[in-house]
Amino acid sequence: MRIIATFCKLEPVKFVSHLDMQRLFQRAFRRAGLPLAYSQGFNPHPLLAFATALSVGYTSDSEYFDVTLSEPMPPEEFTERVNAVLPDGVRIIDAVDAGEFKASLTPLMRSAEYDVRFAFEKPVGREELEAAVKALMSGSIIVDKKTKGGIKPVDIRPMLIDMRLLSCADGRAEFTVIGKLTAEGGLPPELLFRALYEKLGVNAVSFVHRKSIEMDWSMLK
Incomplete structure (x- = not known):
């Protein structure tokens, strides 16, 4: 199952880099106990991708990522579980089931x-x-x-x-x-x-x- 999520990045975390934001969400997913799907190969990693990067020092109300789960989960439950473990300044605003859509979010921008x-x-x-x-x-x-x-x-x-x-x-x-x-x-x-x-x-x-x-x-x- 693939979920597309909208999230905000506000003042407390505006100096967190794009790479560190990826790590932040990966840690949050693990803490939330999500059934993550992983890539194949010698160094498996969660199937997580952001639509675009946000410059360090900027804040935002509208960033996007998609993450693949190994088991179905209602988007509402996904949002609740992840928000419960995210730090101040980061919140998932909305999440939807991507359905059959498999491509990257980036071409949609x-x-x-x-x-x-x-x-x-x-x-x-x-x-x-x-x-x-x-x-x-x-x-x-x-x-x-x-x-x-x-x-x-x-x-x-x-x-x-x-x-x-x-x-x-x-x-x-x-x-x-x-x-x-x-x-x-x-x-x-x-x-x-x-x-x-x-x-x-x-x-x-x-x-x-x-x-x-x-x-x-x-x-x-």
């Missing part, structure tokens, strides 16, 4: 929406911020990105769907950012922020919360 708050090192006015966002939305956004071949300039504008200023006061600002997120890659929010800082000529501390990931669930059918 389409986009992600982020709530982003900035604390600028000096006051920045609303008009200045709106002008910077308009400039970013209207042309190429060339940034240096680390790749397997080294640091290369890339245009991340095609990956940016929308960026809207929600509030601005006392050197702080809040934005909604929507970017593409697919199996081929997605918008790197931190590179978008770097481009924004360059437009403004000022640095800031950013706080990023992934509100949702748009998934094409029709592919499950």
Whole structure:
């Protein structure tokens, strides 16, 4: 039986890496006494896979994983048993039976929406911020990105769907950012922020919360 679960990752665990999150869930499954299915080979491991990674320091309301059990279990029981042993800051929000769907969750991803708050090192006015966002939305956004071949300039504008200023006061600002997120890659929010800082000529501390990931669930059918 394969279960697809939605979970949140909040402030207490925002600096836990993706690899450590995998280990965290594996420990939780064992503590919950789940009948896990394991891979074949010399080093068997639980059949657990995440749709995508979340950057260290980010929080989220909408992350996905799938796990395979060796015996049937109601998704409600799965959720209750795992939540009872998870640490503060991590909770399973929903779980469903994947049925006959066997493929990875990653190809189902389409986009992600982020709530982003900035604390600028000096006051920045609303008009200045709106002008910077308009400039970013209207042309190429060339940034240096680390790749397997080294640091290369890339245009991340095609990956940016929308960026809207929600509030601005006392050197702080809040934005909604929507970017593409697919199996081929997605918008790197931190590179978008770097481009924004360059437009403004000022640095800031950013706080990023992934509100949702748009998934094409029709592919499950």
